Each structure stands twice: as C-alpha cells, then as structure tokens.
Amino acid sequence: MTKHTIEFLPDNITVTVDKGENLLSAAAEAGVYIHAYCGGDGVCGKCKVVVDEGEVRSSKSNLKQDDWDKGFRLACLSTVESDLKVTIPEMTTKSGKALKRKPKTTRTISAKALDTLIGTWEVDPPVSKIYLELDPPTMEDNISDMQRVMRGIKLVMPGDSREPSYDHPELIKHLPRVLRESDWKITLLLLRGKYKGETFRIIDVEAGDTTKRLYGLAVDIGTTTCSGVLVDLNTGKILADASGYNGQISYGEDVISRIIYAGRPGGLKALQDKVVETINTIIEDICRKMIISPSDISYIMAAGNTVMSHLLLGLDPKYIRESPYVPSVSQFPLTKAAGLGIHAHPSMRLFLYPCIASYVGGDIVAGVHACQMAKSEEVSLFIDIGTNGEIVVGNKDWMVCAACSAGPAFEGGGIQYGMRASNGAIENFHIHPETFDPMIVTIGRIKPSGICGSGLISIVSELLEAGVIDQQGKFKRTLDIPRIREGRDGWEYVLAWGQDSLIGEDIIISEVDLDNLMRAKGAMYAGYQTLLESVGLGFDDLDRVIMAGNFGAYIDLERAICIGLLPDVDREKFYYLGNASMLGCQISLSDVDRFRERVEARQLMTNMELAENPEFMQHYMASLFLPHTDMSLFPSVARKLEEVD
C-alpha cells in the first residue's frame, strides 16, 4: 500500500496514511481537530480545509461554488492521492490553532514489528500431494490396486518404512476406477501424522497430475463474525478471503444466550446448522472468486472460542455455563468437515484449535501460537478485548491465562447509543478544548447513528482530558454549555444534535454509560493485575503487550491507556496483532512444523478462574476510576491530567 505524508498547517503536525485515506480521518488520526458534526457525510459543511500542495480527490456536495473556487475542500469528502500540505483555516478549527499534538499511534509501530513477533514460516503444509506414474498390472504382477499405490509411494518416498494409512471407505471405493481412467497416473493427497515421524495418511486420489492445485482454508469462527482466508498451499500465498455474520446471531448475540438456546429441543442442532451454513457461504464466496470447487480445498484450520467450537462440533455446551464451568472437551479431534455438513470433499479434515477452559478458547490459543509467546524469553501480556476479555501472561517457560467478563460495553452493549462497529458508528472523536464542540468521524463517513467501542474510548478519554468529566466519570456540573445537560438518566453530553444525526434524535453519552465503560475496562485491568501478581510480577516486568482481536486494531493506544483499559507502559512495547486467531490458522495451514508447535503453547497455558477470585475483586473495585484509583500505575496519564487542571 502506498503511503503518503500529510502536513497539517498552521501547526505543522505530520501524519503518514495510506493512499486513498479520507482526509478527515487522517486529521483525526493525527490528533488535529477539525470542526465536524455530521460524521463525515458532507452535510454539515463545516470541515473546510485548503490543500496547499499535493493532490486530493474531492467532491463538492454542499460546498458553495464560491468556496470551491477559493480552494476550500471538505475534508470529509476528500481522499489523499499524494503527499499533502493542508491548511486548516481559522473558521474550521474555531480557535484558529490546532490542538495538542498526539503521539503517533502504535498502528504504524506494530506494522513494522509484526514480523519479529510472528516470525517466519515455511511452505510445508500438513497436507501435500504426490504424483505417481504406476506400472499397469500384469499376470506376473497382479498385486491389489492399493498395494500398487503403496509400492509407488515407497519408490518416490523411500524413507518411510511403515505403510501409510488411508481413508475408507471413500478412498478404496473409487481408487480402482481412478487408476484405470487415468491410465495409472494419479495424484495422492496426503495428510501428515499428528506427531513428527508418524506415517502419513492417504486421504484422496485424483486422476492425472493435480499437484499444482492445493488449497487450504483458514477460518475464524467468531461469536458475531466468521471469516475465511484461502491459502495456496504450494506457495503459502493468500488468494482470497470472505466473511459474514455468524448465522447463530439470530438465536442470541452472545455465547450465554447461545448456550441457553442449545438447551432447547433441537436448539443444539439448529445452532450447529447455522454456523455450518455460515462457513459454507464463506467457502462458496471464496470458490466463486477463485473459480475453484469446494472439493479443491484440502484442509480447513479453524479457531473459535470454546462455545463456538462446541457448537460447531455439535457438542452440548451446557456445562460451560454452570459452575465450575467445565467444557466437554478441550482438545478437539481432527474431524471430517463433510461429516459436520460443510460443503467439502468427504475426506477433507477440519482442525479446530484446542481450548484451555470454558472461556479461554481456541481463538486465544491460535493467537498465542501465532505470536510465538511460547518460544520467547520475553514476558508478554496477550489481550483480546471483548464481552469476554481474554488475557494471557507468560513466556516460553510458563503461561497463565484467564477470561474476565468485561461486559458488552466495547461491543456497544449497555451503552444507550452503543452499536456495533458498522456504518454510522462514531469511531473517532475529538473535542475542542475551549468550546467543547465535537469532531465526529463515523464509519462509512455518514451521519452518526451511535457509538462503537473505539468511539467510546475516544469520547471518554477526550472528555476526561478536556476536563468535561472527572476521574469518577461524572460531568462537571459547572460547565455551562448546551451540550452538557441533565437528561433522563442523569447528566450527559450531546455528541450530535438530532438534526445532525442519522436517527433524527440527539446522540448522547451519559454517566450511566460512563459507569458501564468503567466496569468493562476495570475488569480487564484487574485481570492483568491478578494474573501478573499470581506469578509475582508487575507491569514493569512486561516486555510486550500484544493486542489481538479486530477491536484491538481500532483502539487508539494513548486514549485506551488514558481511560485505564491498557496499562501505562512504554508505548514501544505495544503490538497490534489484528485477527490473531486467523493468523494462527494461516500459519498452521502453511507450515506443519509451526502447526505442531501449537501443542507447546497449549500445554504451557494454565487457566485461572477470576469469577470468584478475591484478589481480582479487590483490583476490580480499585479500577472503577479513570484511569485508576492508584495513579502511580498511570504516570503518563497523571502528567497529562495535571496539564489540564
């Protein structure tokens, strides 16, 4: 992706973004305040800038011809096409000067450092193909078809003394026909043994030489979203991807409601069918894009949380919900995908990452596996933030993990105007330090309709830093501006007036919302503390903080630290891994040695139950503050807040 540098004048603030980035978003990322109410829809017409140097692609929309001719452009309707110099006129910034300079986000750092974290891998997948040209049988040599194949294998792979096993009845049923139709020239699909040195298994036979056609599918089975990535197993290259909502959503938003639904008559089957349908749709999408057949896919590596994994395999998740929270199985057996109803070759195997406990699932193991925590001397804190936040601390010698029920605030739950990260969600927010007017950036650059998780973090940190709320999450009653008012549920701040919102009503954030956010971030932070203390460490002992999950990729690091969601440690220690679960699946698909290393990762991980843990409860209570009651844990935030006061 081509990168371009933008210098915002008059304050000479520089940011590097991808070519094609929206200019308003670029300003938001740079921490440059631009007046913007409508979320980037071009409606309010406030975000006028002048492009001094370089090229943008703009549309005019409501901008007056007069302004257009003077060189004004709407930032929200402009995309970056080259390096730029952009002047923000006085009317746009309102105060006439750019606001505080924010440090660079870690987004750029992580992109650089990701390789060192996840390492390299070979193209040596757990399935492979060999092409054989066999001698046709004669009266002098009339061993069985299968023996002939075995002999052929031995000729090209003389090392193995034991005969490979093979799939039945599928393979033997059509072997004789394939052999004769192909004039004894066949390609075998081989599955490697579970352990190094174990003999492989023949899982398919095809006529002719099909060795060039070898694909694997990595699948991330999320409670909300499922996604798939097609990997060419001859090159290790990603060929296509697809994703979609997990069809189980119609039976409940979170894992608990799915477990409850599974307990109803036919519920388990219905849930299994739904996720299988979802995977089938992903396979169809990808196959359509690549013009291949589902039966060309030779392996599926998947990961999901413990409940998703149980439901995919048709296992009753009942006991996961009941104390003492016991899953049926933690190491899922290698399964024939077709047996689950997945549109796949009958012999195709589906591997599902093992889980650690009822609420630390295969997605976390896949992520920990992807970033090689179990191979590093460095002590890492691995975080996946969500309704069920998962935390892993450790290195190559030990690992502890836990889940903490953070609540759904980061996914829009329990927040009056909370919503998922979809079009219209406020994802970025700045506040004018004097007028307390908002700069709102929404997903899709349309009028705002609600607040998603990353928006919530932005809003709360901005309100805190601007002194609009105090560290208890209460609005300063003394601020006399129309946007701060007493509403139905107590004090609130109006993010967008009804006229500027997509839903036609005021979009606000209330003290109730702030309480919910504090509980969510407090649970995560208390989780880090409890795990670290359980092994006698503190935050200073951390060498790395690795953030997994799609949500992690959208979090602004400084703001997340500011509200106490992330620990206040050296910013260079932070890494964004993105969809770590998917990454683990992709690596496992491509490299059987890396795949086998998953076992060590899983074996190291020891689960702690936080639910009834007294230390956790104590830490949690102390965390219900912005960022924390113990400000010595947040020195950089303490300095920043002092500046404000």
Add this chain to the structure above:
Amino acid sequence: MTKHTIEFLPDNITVTVDKGENLLSAAAEAGVYIHAYCGGDGVCGKCKVVVDEGEVRSSKSNLKQDDWDKGFRLACLSTVESDLKVTIPEMTTKSGKALKRKPKTTRTISAKALDTLIGTWEVDPPVSKIYLELDPPTMEDNISDMQRVMRGIKLVMPGDSREPSYDHPELIKHLPRVLRESDWKITLLLLRGKYKGETFRIIDVEAGDTTKRLYGLAVDIGTTTCSGVLVDLNTGKILADASGYNGQISYGEDVISRIIYAGRPGGLKALQDKVVETINTIIEDICRKMIISPSDISYIMAAGNTVMSHLLLGLDPKYIRESPYVPSVSQFPLTKAAGLGIHAHPSMRLFLYPCIASYVGGDIVAGVHACQMAKSEEVSLFIDIGTNGEIVVGNKDWMVCAACSAGPAFEGGGIQYGMRASNGAIENFHIHPETFDPMIVTIGRIKPSGICGSGLISIVSELLEAGVIDQQGKFKRTLDIPRIREGRDGWEYVLAWGQDSLIGEDIIISEVDLDNLMRAKGAMYAGYQTLLESVGLGFDDLDRVIMAGNFGAYIDLERAICIGLLPDVDREKFYYLGNASMLGCQISLSDVDRFRERVEARQLMTNMELAENPEFMQHYMASLFLPHTDMSLFPSVARKLEEVD
C-alpha cells in the same frame, strides 16, 4: 465327549467312536461293509447286526418282531451307548466275512495333534476395559471432561506418556452425560494400537463398572455359509455360536456369479446388504442365546475370501474376475461395523483378514495364521479344497500360495446327482468286493437324494479299489451286474435304485461325473506339484499336510489319497484344522500378540498365478488319472491296486 470302542465280529475290526454315534456310520468308518441301500433310513431293513456285548439304543421300525427277539438290530437305527461287541451276520455282509481292514482315519490323529499346530494363546484381547472413579470437577479443578478422563487413565496406566486418541463424535457427545449420571464412575472400552507400543484408542464409555461384560465375535464369511462364534474376552471361552447360509446365494452360487451380479445396477449394494443381513441374523441368534445386546459385542474379527471381503465392504469386485485378476485392496482397513449396516455399537470395529490375491483370500490367511506356519521350521502344505482350491506351501522363512480352479465337483456341481452336504446326501460308501452291492450312508440317515463331496470321494475310491472302474475312470465293460449299465451319458453305476431313493429315481454315477471329479482333484494335485517345484521341493520334503475348510473334516484320508486328491505321504503328517478361518479369528480376538503375528504370515505369502502357467498345465494333464499317471507318486495306492488285480 465320551468315547466307546466297538469290535466288529467275525473279523475283530475295532473302531473308537463318540458315544451316541450311529452304528452304521461307525461300521462305515471302520471300513466294515454292511449291506445298506437306503442311506440309513431303516427302510430297506438290510443292515441287521447282533449286539453281543454292551448297550445300544435301537428303534424297531420295519424289523420283524421275530428278528428283534433273536437279538437282531438295524445298525442304521442304533446308537452307541457303551463299548460294544457287534457280530455282522452272514446275510448282512453277504459274503459272510468282513472286508478289508482300513487304517484309522486321521480324524483321531488330528484331534490329538491340533494343539501343537495352533499353539496356545493368552487372554489378552485387542480390546479391553478399564474402570475409573474420577474426582468430580471443582472451581479449582475445572479441566474439560475429556481431560479429566485422560488424567484418570494416566493414574491407572502410568506407563503411557502419549494421550490415547478417541472416537468422535460419538464418544465426546455423550461423555458429559455419562460422567454426571454415573457420579464420575465410568468404564472405558479401549482399542489397542495397530503396532506394539502404539497408544490405544478410547472407543466407548459406559456408566459404572462394566468390565465383566466384554465380548468379541469371530465371523467366517463363506461364499455359501457364514458362521459366528461369541468369545468372552475376559476368559477366552467360547460362549455361543450360530451360522446360516450367506444371503447372497439368491444372487448366485459361486463368487463369479456374485461378481457378475455386482456389476448390475444396484447389484453391489444388494450383495453387501445380503451379507450384512446374514451377519445380523447370526448376531441376533447369538445375542438371544446369551441374553446380551448386540452393543455388548466389542469387536468383530472376520475372514472371507477376496470376493466376500470386497462385497462386505461394498467394494466393486469387478477387476478380480478380469485378467490380470487384481483386487482393489488386499489389506482391508479396520472398519466401524455399524457403518456397514451391522447391528452393533457405533464404535465397534470390524477387522477383516487381509487377502493375498484375487483368489487367495483372508480365510486362507486366517487359517495359515491360526496354524502358525509362519512360525515353524517345518515345511507345511496347507490345503483348502473347494470350487476354488487354495494351496499354501512354506515355513517361517518363505511361503508360496496359489488358487486353482478345481471346479465345483466337491460341492456337488458338475456331477449329475451331486448336491451340497445336506440331508439325504450320500456321505459314505462301501462296495461289496464280490457282489458290487453298495453300502450307503447318508447325512441325516434318510433315503439318498444325491452325492456330496465326501461321498463322491468314497464312491470313486471304492469303485477303483473294487476294480469296477479303471485308472482312467472308465467302467469295466466286462462286469455283468445290473448296477453297471450304459445310460444316457455313457456308462454308469447305480448307487440306489429309484425305490430306495428319496427322489424316486435311480441315483447313478457316470463316466462324465468321473471325468469331472478327475479334473477337480487333478487341478489340486497339479497345484501342489507346481508350488513345490517352484521352490525346488518335492512331496518328500513336506513335514505336514494341513487340511482346512469344513470339507476337509469329512474327507476320508485313505480314499482321498487313493483317487489322487491328496499326496501319498506318511499319514502321520496329516492334520485336519477344520474351519481354520474361524479359528484364526477366534485366536486373534483373544490374544493381541497372536493377532499381531498375522502380519508376518501375510507378508511371507507370495502368490503364484496358475491359470496360464505352463508347468501347472503339464502337471494337470498328468493328473487326469486315478490316482495319477505317475504311479511312483502314489506307492501305497499302487500296492493296494495291485492286490485288487
């Protein structure tokens, strides 16, 4: 079984038989001629004898009260109840003296020697059960159910470091329920690894302690008959058996017609269904007898010829019939019996003995395995006589095998009055050396309706020794008795007149029949010769001749040698193994070490194709004589025939 000795007077010929044996049969076995036309039905009233000492149980039937009072009894209606002295009156023997003394048959020898042949075995079956009392989960110990089971296994079997594998989805789906319903006290059914030292596999879980209930089923899948034997795998004892015609018979008598039928639309499926039905009926019979459920059977070990094995697994046997006679597979994979439609626990495995070639099948491998040919220094000739005769020669260092298409003469085919060995079939025959009158013993002691294989051998050898036919199988035209006549198909001998036969017509044996018999026995003998010569040996090098198959058990050794079906070697070298295939299955069920030895047996065996082999053809042509054109191969027969001349 209690044995009793019978002394036949006036010639002091002694024979030992089981208590309850029919007196006419006992005489036939002893080679004592008693006038008998009706097959043992009590109708002709000819077989009158006087019991001088001891006790018989007799019924009077057509015997006159006068004769009964004089102490006469009909041999065919008398059973042996104690040691006996029996006088055969002049009118019964016709000539007033008993005929030649026959040597003992090998039946008694084999019974004694069988143990040394098949050896001993432990009760250490390939499936076993362990009982576990697990600690229920707590918040401090909430590993998954499956991990808890694995931990429990490790406690009682600390030696194994690798975790066992397990069946899925069956096992994991009901494990949580079973654990909780049984208060965490369970029995696991374990399947041992394919190789020694390999980890086992958990294939079932049951509530409570069920270790005492562990059964295996040995199944012999014959083209005509299938049989099953239930073995208690805790004791190694046989508990019950059952058998029945292979339901495929309705689609053809022999393997070739079954292969042809399999090629018709739906034919393969129909044949598979039929044999599965047959096995299901056997399982039902046995379960009814033992008051157990089919799901209590934990393992099935089966053996059948190559075509039967293919059909059971639903594999198209098409190429077995077409030159160069290639089976689809020779080592059959361990299969889940329920997957084939067998009424069995879903996890129950069915093992099928591997085959060597298209016409040397798993039944032969099982037999060779049972008699430990592959472990002995001694050179053995292993024979299974049938439409497809199978021959194996070898010892622990080498083995060659072959099938020869003997034709169906021994199973009643190609013989005008040939029939299967069922009620009414002439199974034993003596001829009066002067009157050439027959002594006929039928199966079931009813009027004769035809000739079975063992009867055929008796008839031909008696006719030869009595000089009624010559060594070319032609009737002596000079004998002027009504029973020898020119019939529709040339010269023939009347075994039973219409009035004495069940079918109301004369039962005869013709020169055409004799030709067919010579071809059948000639093919077998030529097979022995060709195999022996291929390894540079002759008949003198043989240490043992092992006869397998149900037919083998009914063959009279001397007579079979007399017609050239068996080689003329020291009689002490002969062994009857009976249903060797079933025996192999039973041994494999009971002792995993013996089971694993099957691999060596199979690996040693090298198949020779006789069909287009010029040496075989030459030997075959030379064998179309009674017993053989080269009489030096049959010294004992030569001596006997000289006596006659």
